[in-house]
Amino acid sequence: MKNKKWSILLLIFIFLVFSVITGCTKQTANETKEATEVVTDLNDRKVEVPQNVERIVCIGPGALRLITYMNSTDLVVGVEEGEHKDDWGGAYNLAHPEFKDLPIIGPNHGGDAELIAAQNPDVIFLYGDSNKAKNLQQKTGVPVVMLDYTDLGPNRNQGLYKSWRLIGKVLDKEAKAEELIAYTEELIADLKKRTEDIPKKEKPKVYAGAISYHGGHGIISTKVPFPPFTFLNASYVADELGYEEVQSLMINQEKILDWDPEIIFIDESNLNLVKQDLRKNQEYKSITAIEKGNIYGFLPYASYHRNPATILANTYYMGKVLYPEEFSDIEPDKKANTIFKKFVGKAVYEELAQTYGGFKPIKLKN
Incomplete structure (x- = not known):
């Protein structure tokens, strides 16, 4: 009889332990789910x-x-x-x-x-x-x-x-996101403010070419509108096409000749393709920017999609070229490194320049 009582008590004890363990397991699962x-x-x-x-x-x-x-x-x-x-x-x-x-x-x-x-x-x-x-x-x-x-x-x-x-x-990282958005808008506002009062007649006609889109392209590849030129209130020849949102376009060769830009910026990732263009199409050499040697390189706009930090760094260099007085306080390489530190945590302008050429004039015409 005593053995039977002990057996019953043992079963009750096992049942209680099992219930506690099961409850804890369910609670843990619920906590994980929460x-x-x-x-x-x-x-x-x-x-x-x-x-x-x-x-x-x-x-x-x-x-x-x-x-x-x-x-x-x-x-x-x-x-x-x-x-x-x-x-x-x-x-x-x-x-x-x-x-x-x-x-x-x-x-x-x-x-x-x-x-x-x-x-x-x-x-x-x-x-x-x-x-x-x-x-x-x-x-x-x-x-x-x-x-x-x-x-x-x-x-x-x-x-x-x-x-x-x-x-x-x-x-x-919500605070970081808001910090980066605010910083980007601050740069864009600064660029616009520097150039908003320049009379249109004092703005040279500009063009940006050789911008990668699903691969590399030559001089006829561009974007319209081109954000750096928008931020700089520049006289971008392709704006006459009337696009409101940024489009990647291949411009007709005759159209570029007709626009006859006074200054051209070239994406250095495709510089070799631009040089091939000029060898195949001698008429490009009659463009004012090429005739006078007003060609400037910029760091890749895109590499496995767009490079927002690089785009902003490029824009300060372009501003310095187009409007030296308004950007007299800017050293483009140092400004680029400041931007890169903010976005990627390290100053990498020199490494990019070593690979692509950096912020400098480009000689296209022999």
Whole structure:
């Protein structure tokens, strides 16, 4: 009889212990589930992400650049294969050579689901096709947050700045996002203020060519409107085309001859293509800017998507060329390094200049 009582008591004790353990497990699970939040990404997708993100990967053009701007490179656990190349050429990866030491998570423009999952990220940031986001999330089981990436034109509030704020929310870097937005707007306001009172008749006709878009191009490749010229209130010959949002365009050769710009800026990443243009099309040499040698180089506008920090640095140099008096206090290389430190954490103008040529006149005509 005593044994039976002890058996019953033992069963009750086991039941109570099991109930406590089960309750604790459920509580732990609930607590884990509560440590997430739902964000709306820039493809209007609802994505549940951890509140405490410690491991991330970035997929698609410019995604890693934006994470770098948010001072979050320490969270990156893998990179696309392009980041291991020596000629990648962006300020963000020059400032962070440690990217080359991280595991490769697949090719550019999409990565590889298995290689991504192997790095066990908490969140994947993606710029690209929305279908790719859905598929990648299904294959990896990792939340995918889609970013957007507009130019520094009129729509920067709708794309670029929203991406910075979204990254800030997911990575608890909201203050950094607002700081960077304010700094960018401060630079743009400064550029505009310096040049807003210059009479139109005193502004030389300008053009910017050889800007990369889905690859390199020669002199007929440009953007309209061209943000640096907009910020400088410059007399940009292509503005007559009437585009309000930034467009990548291939300009008709006869049109450039007709515009006859007095000063031309060339994207140095495609300088060799411009030189080929001149060898094939001798008529370009009659353009006033080329005839008089008023050709100036600028650092790559884009390398695996746009380089916002570089665009701003370029603009101060262009201002110095176009309006020396209004920019007499500016040393373009030093200003560039100040901007790069703010965006990517390191002064990299000299490294970019060593690769591409930097802020200097270019000799095109023999």
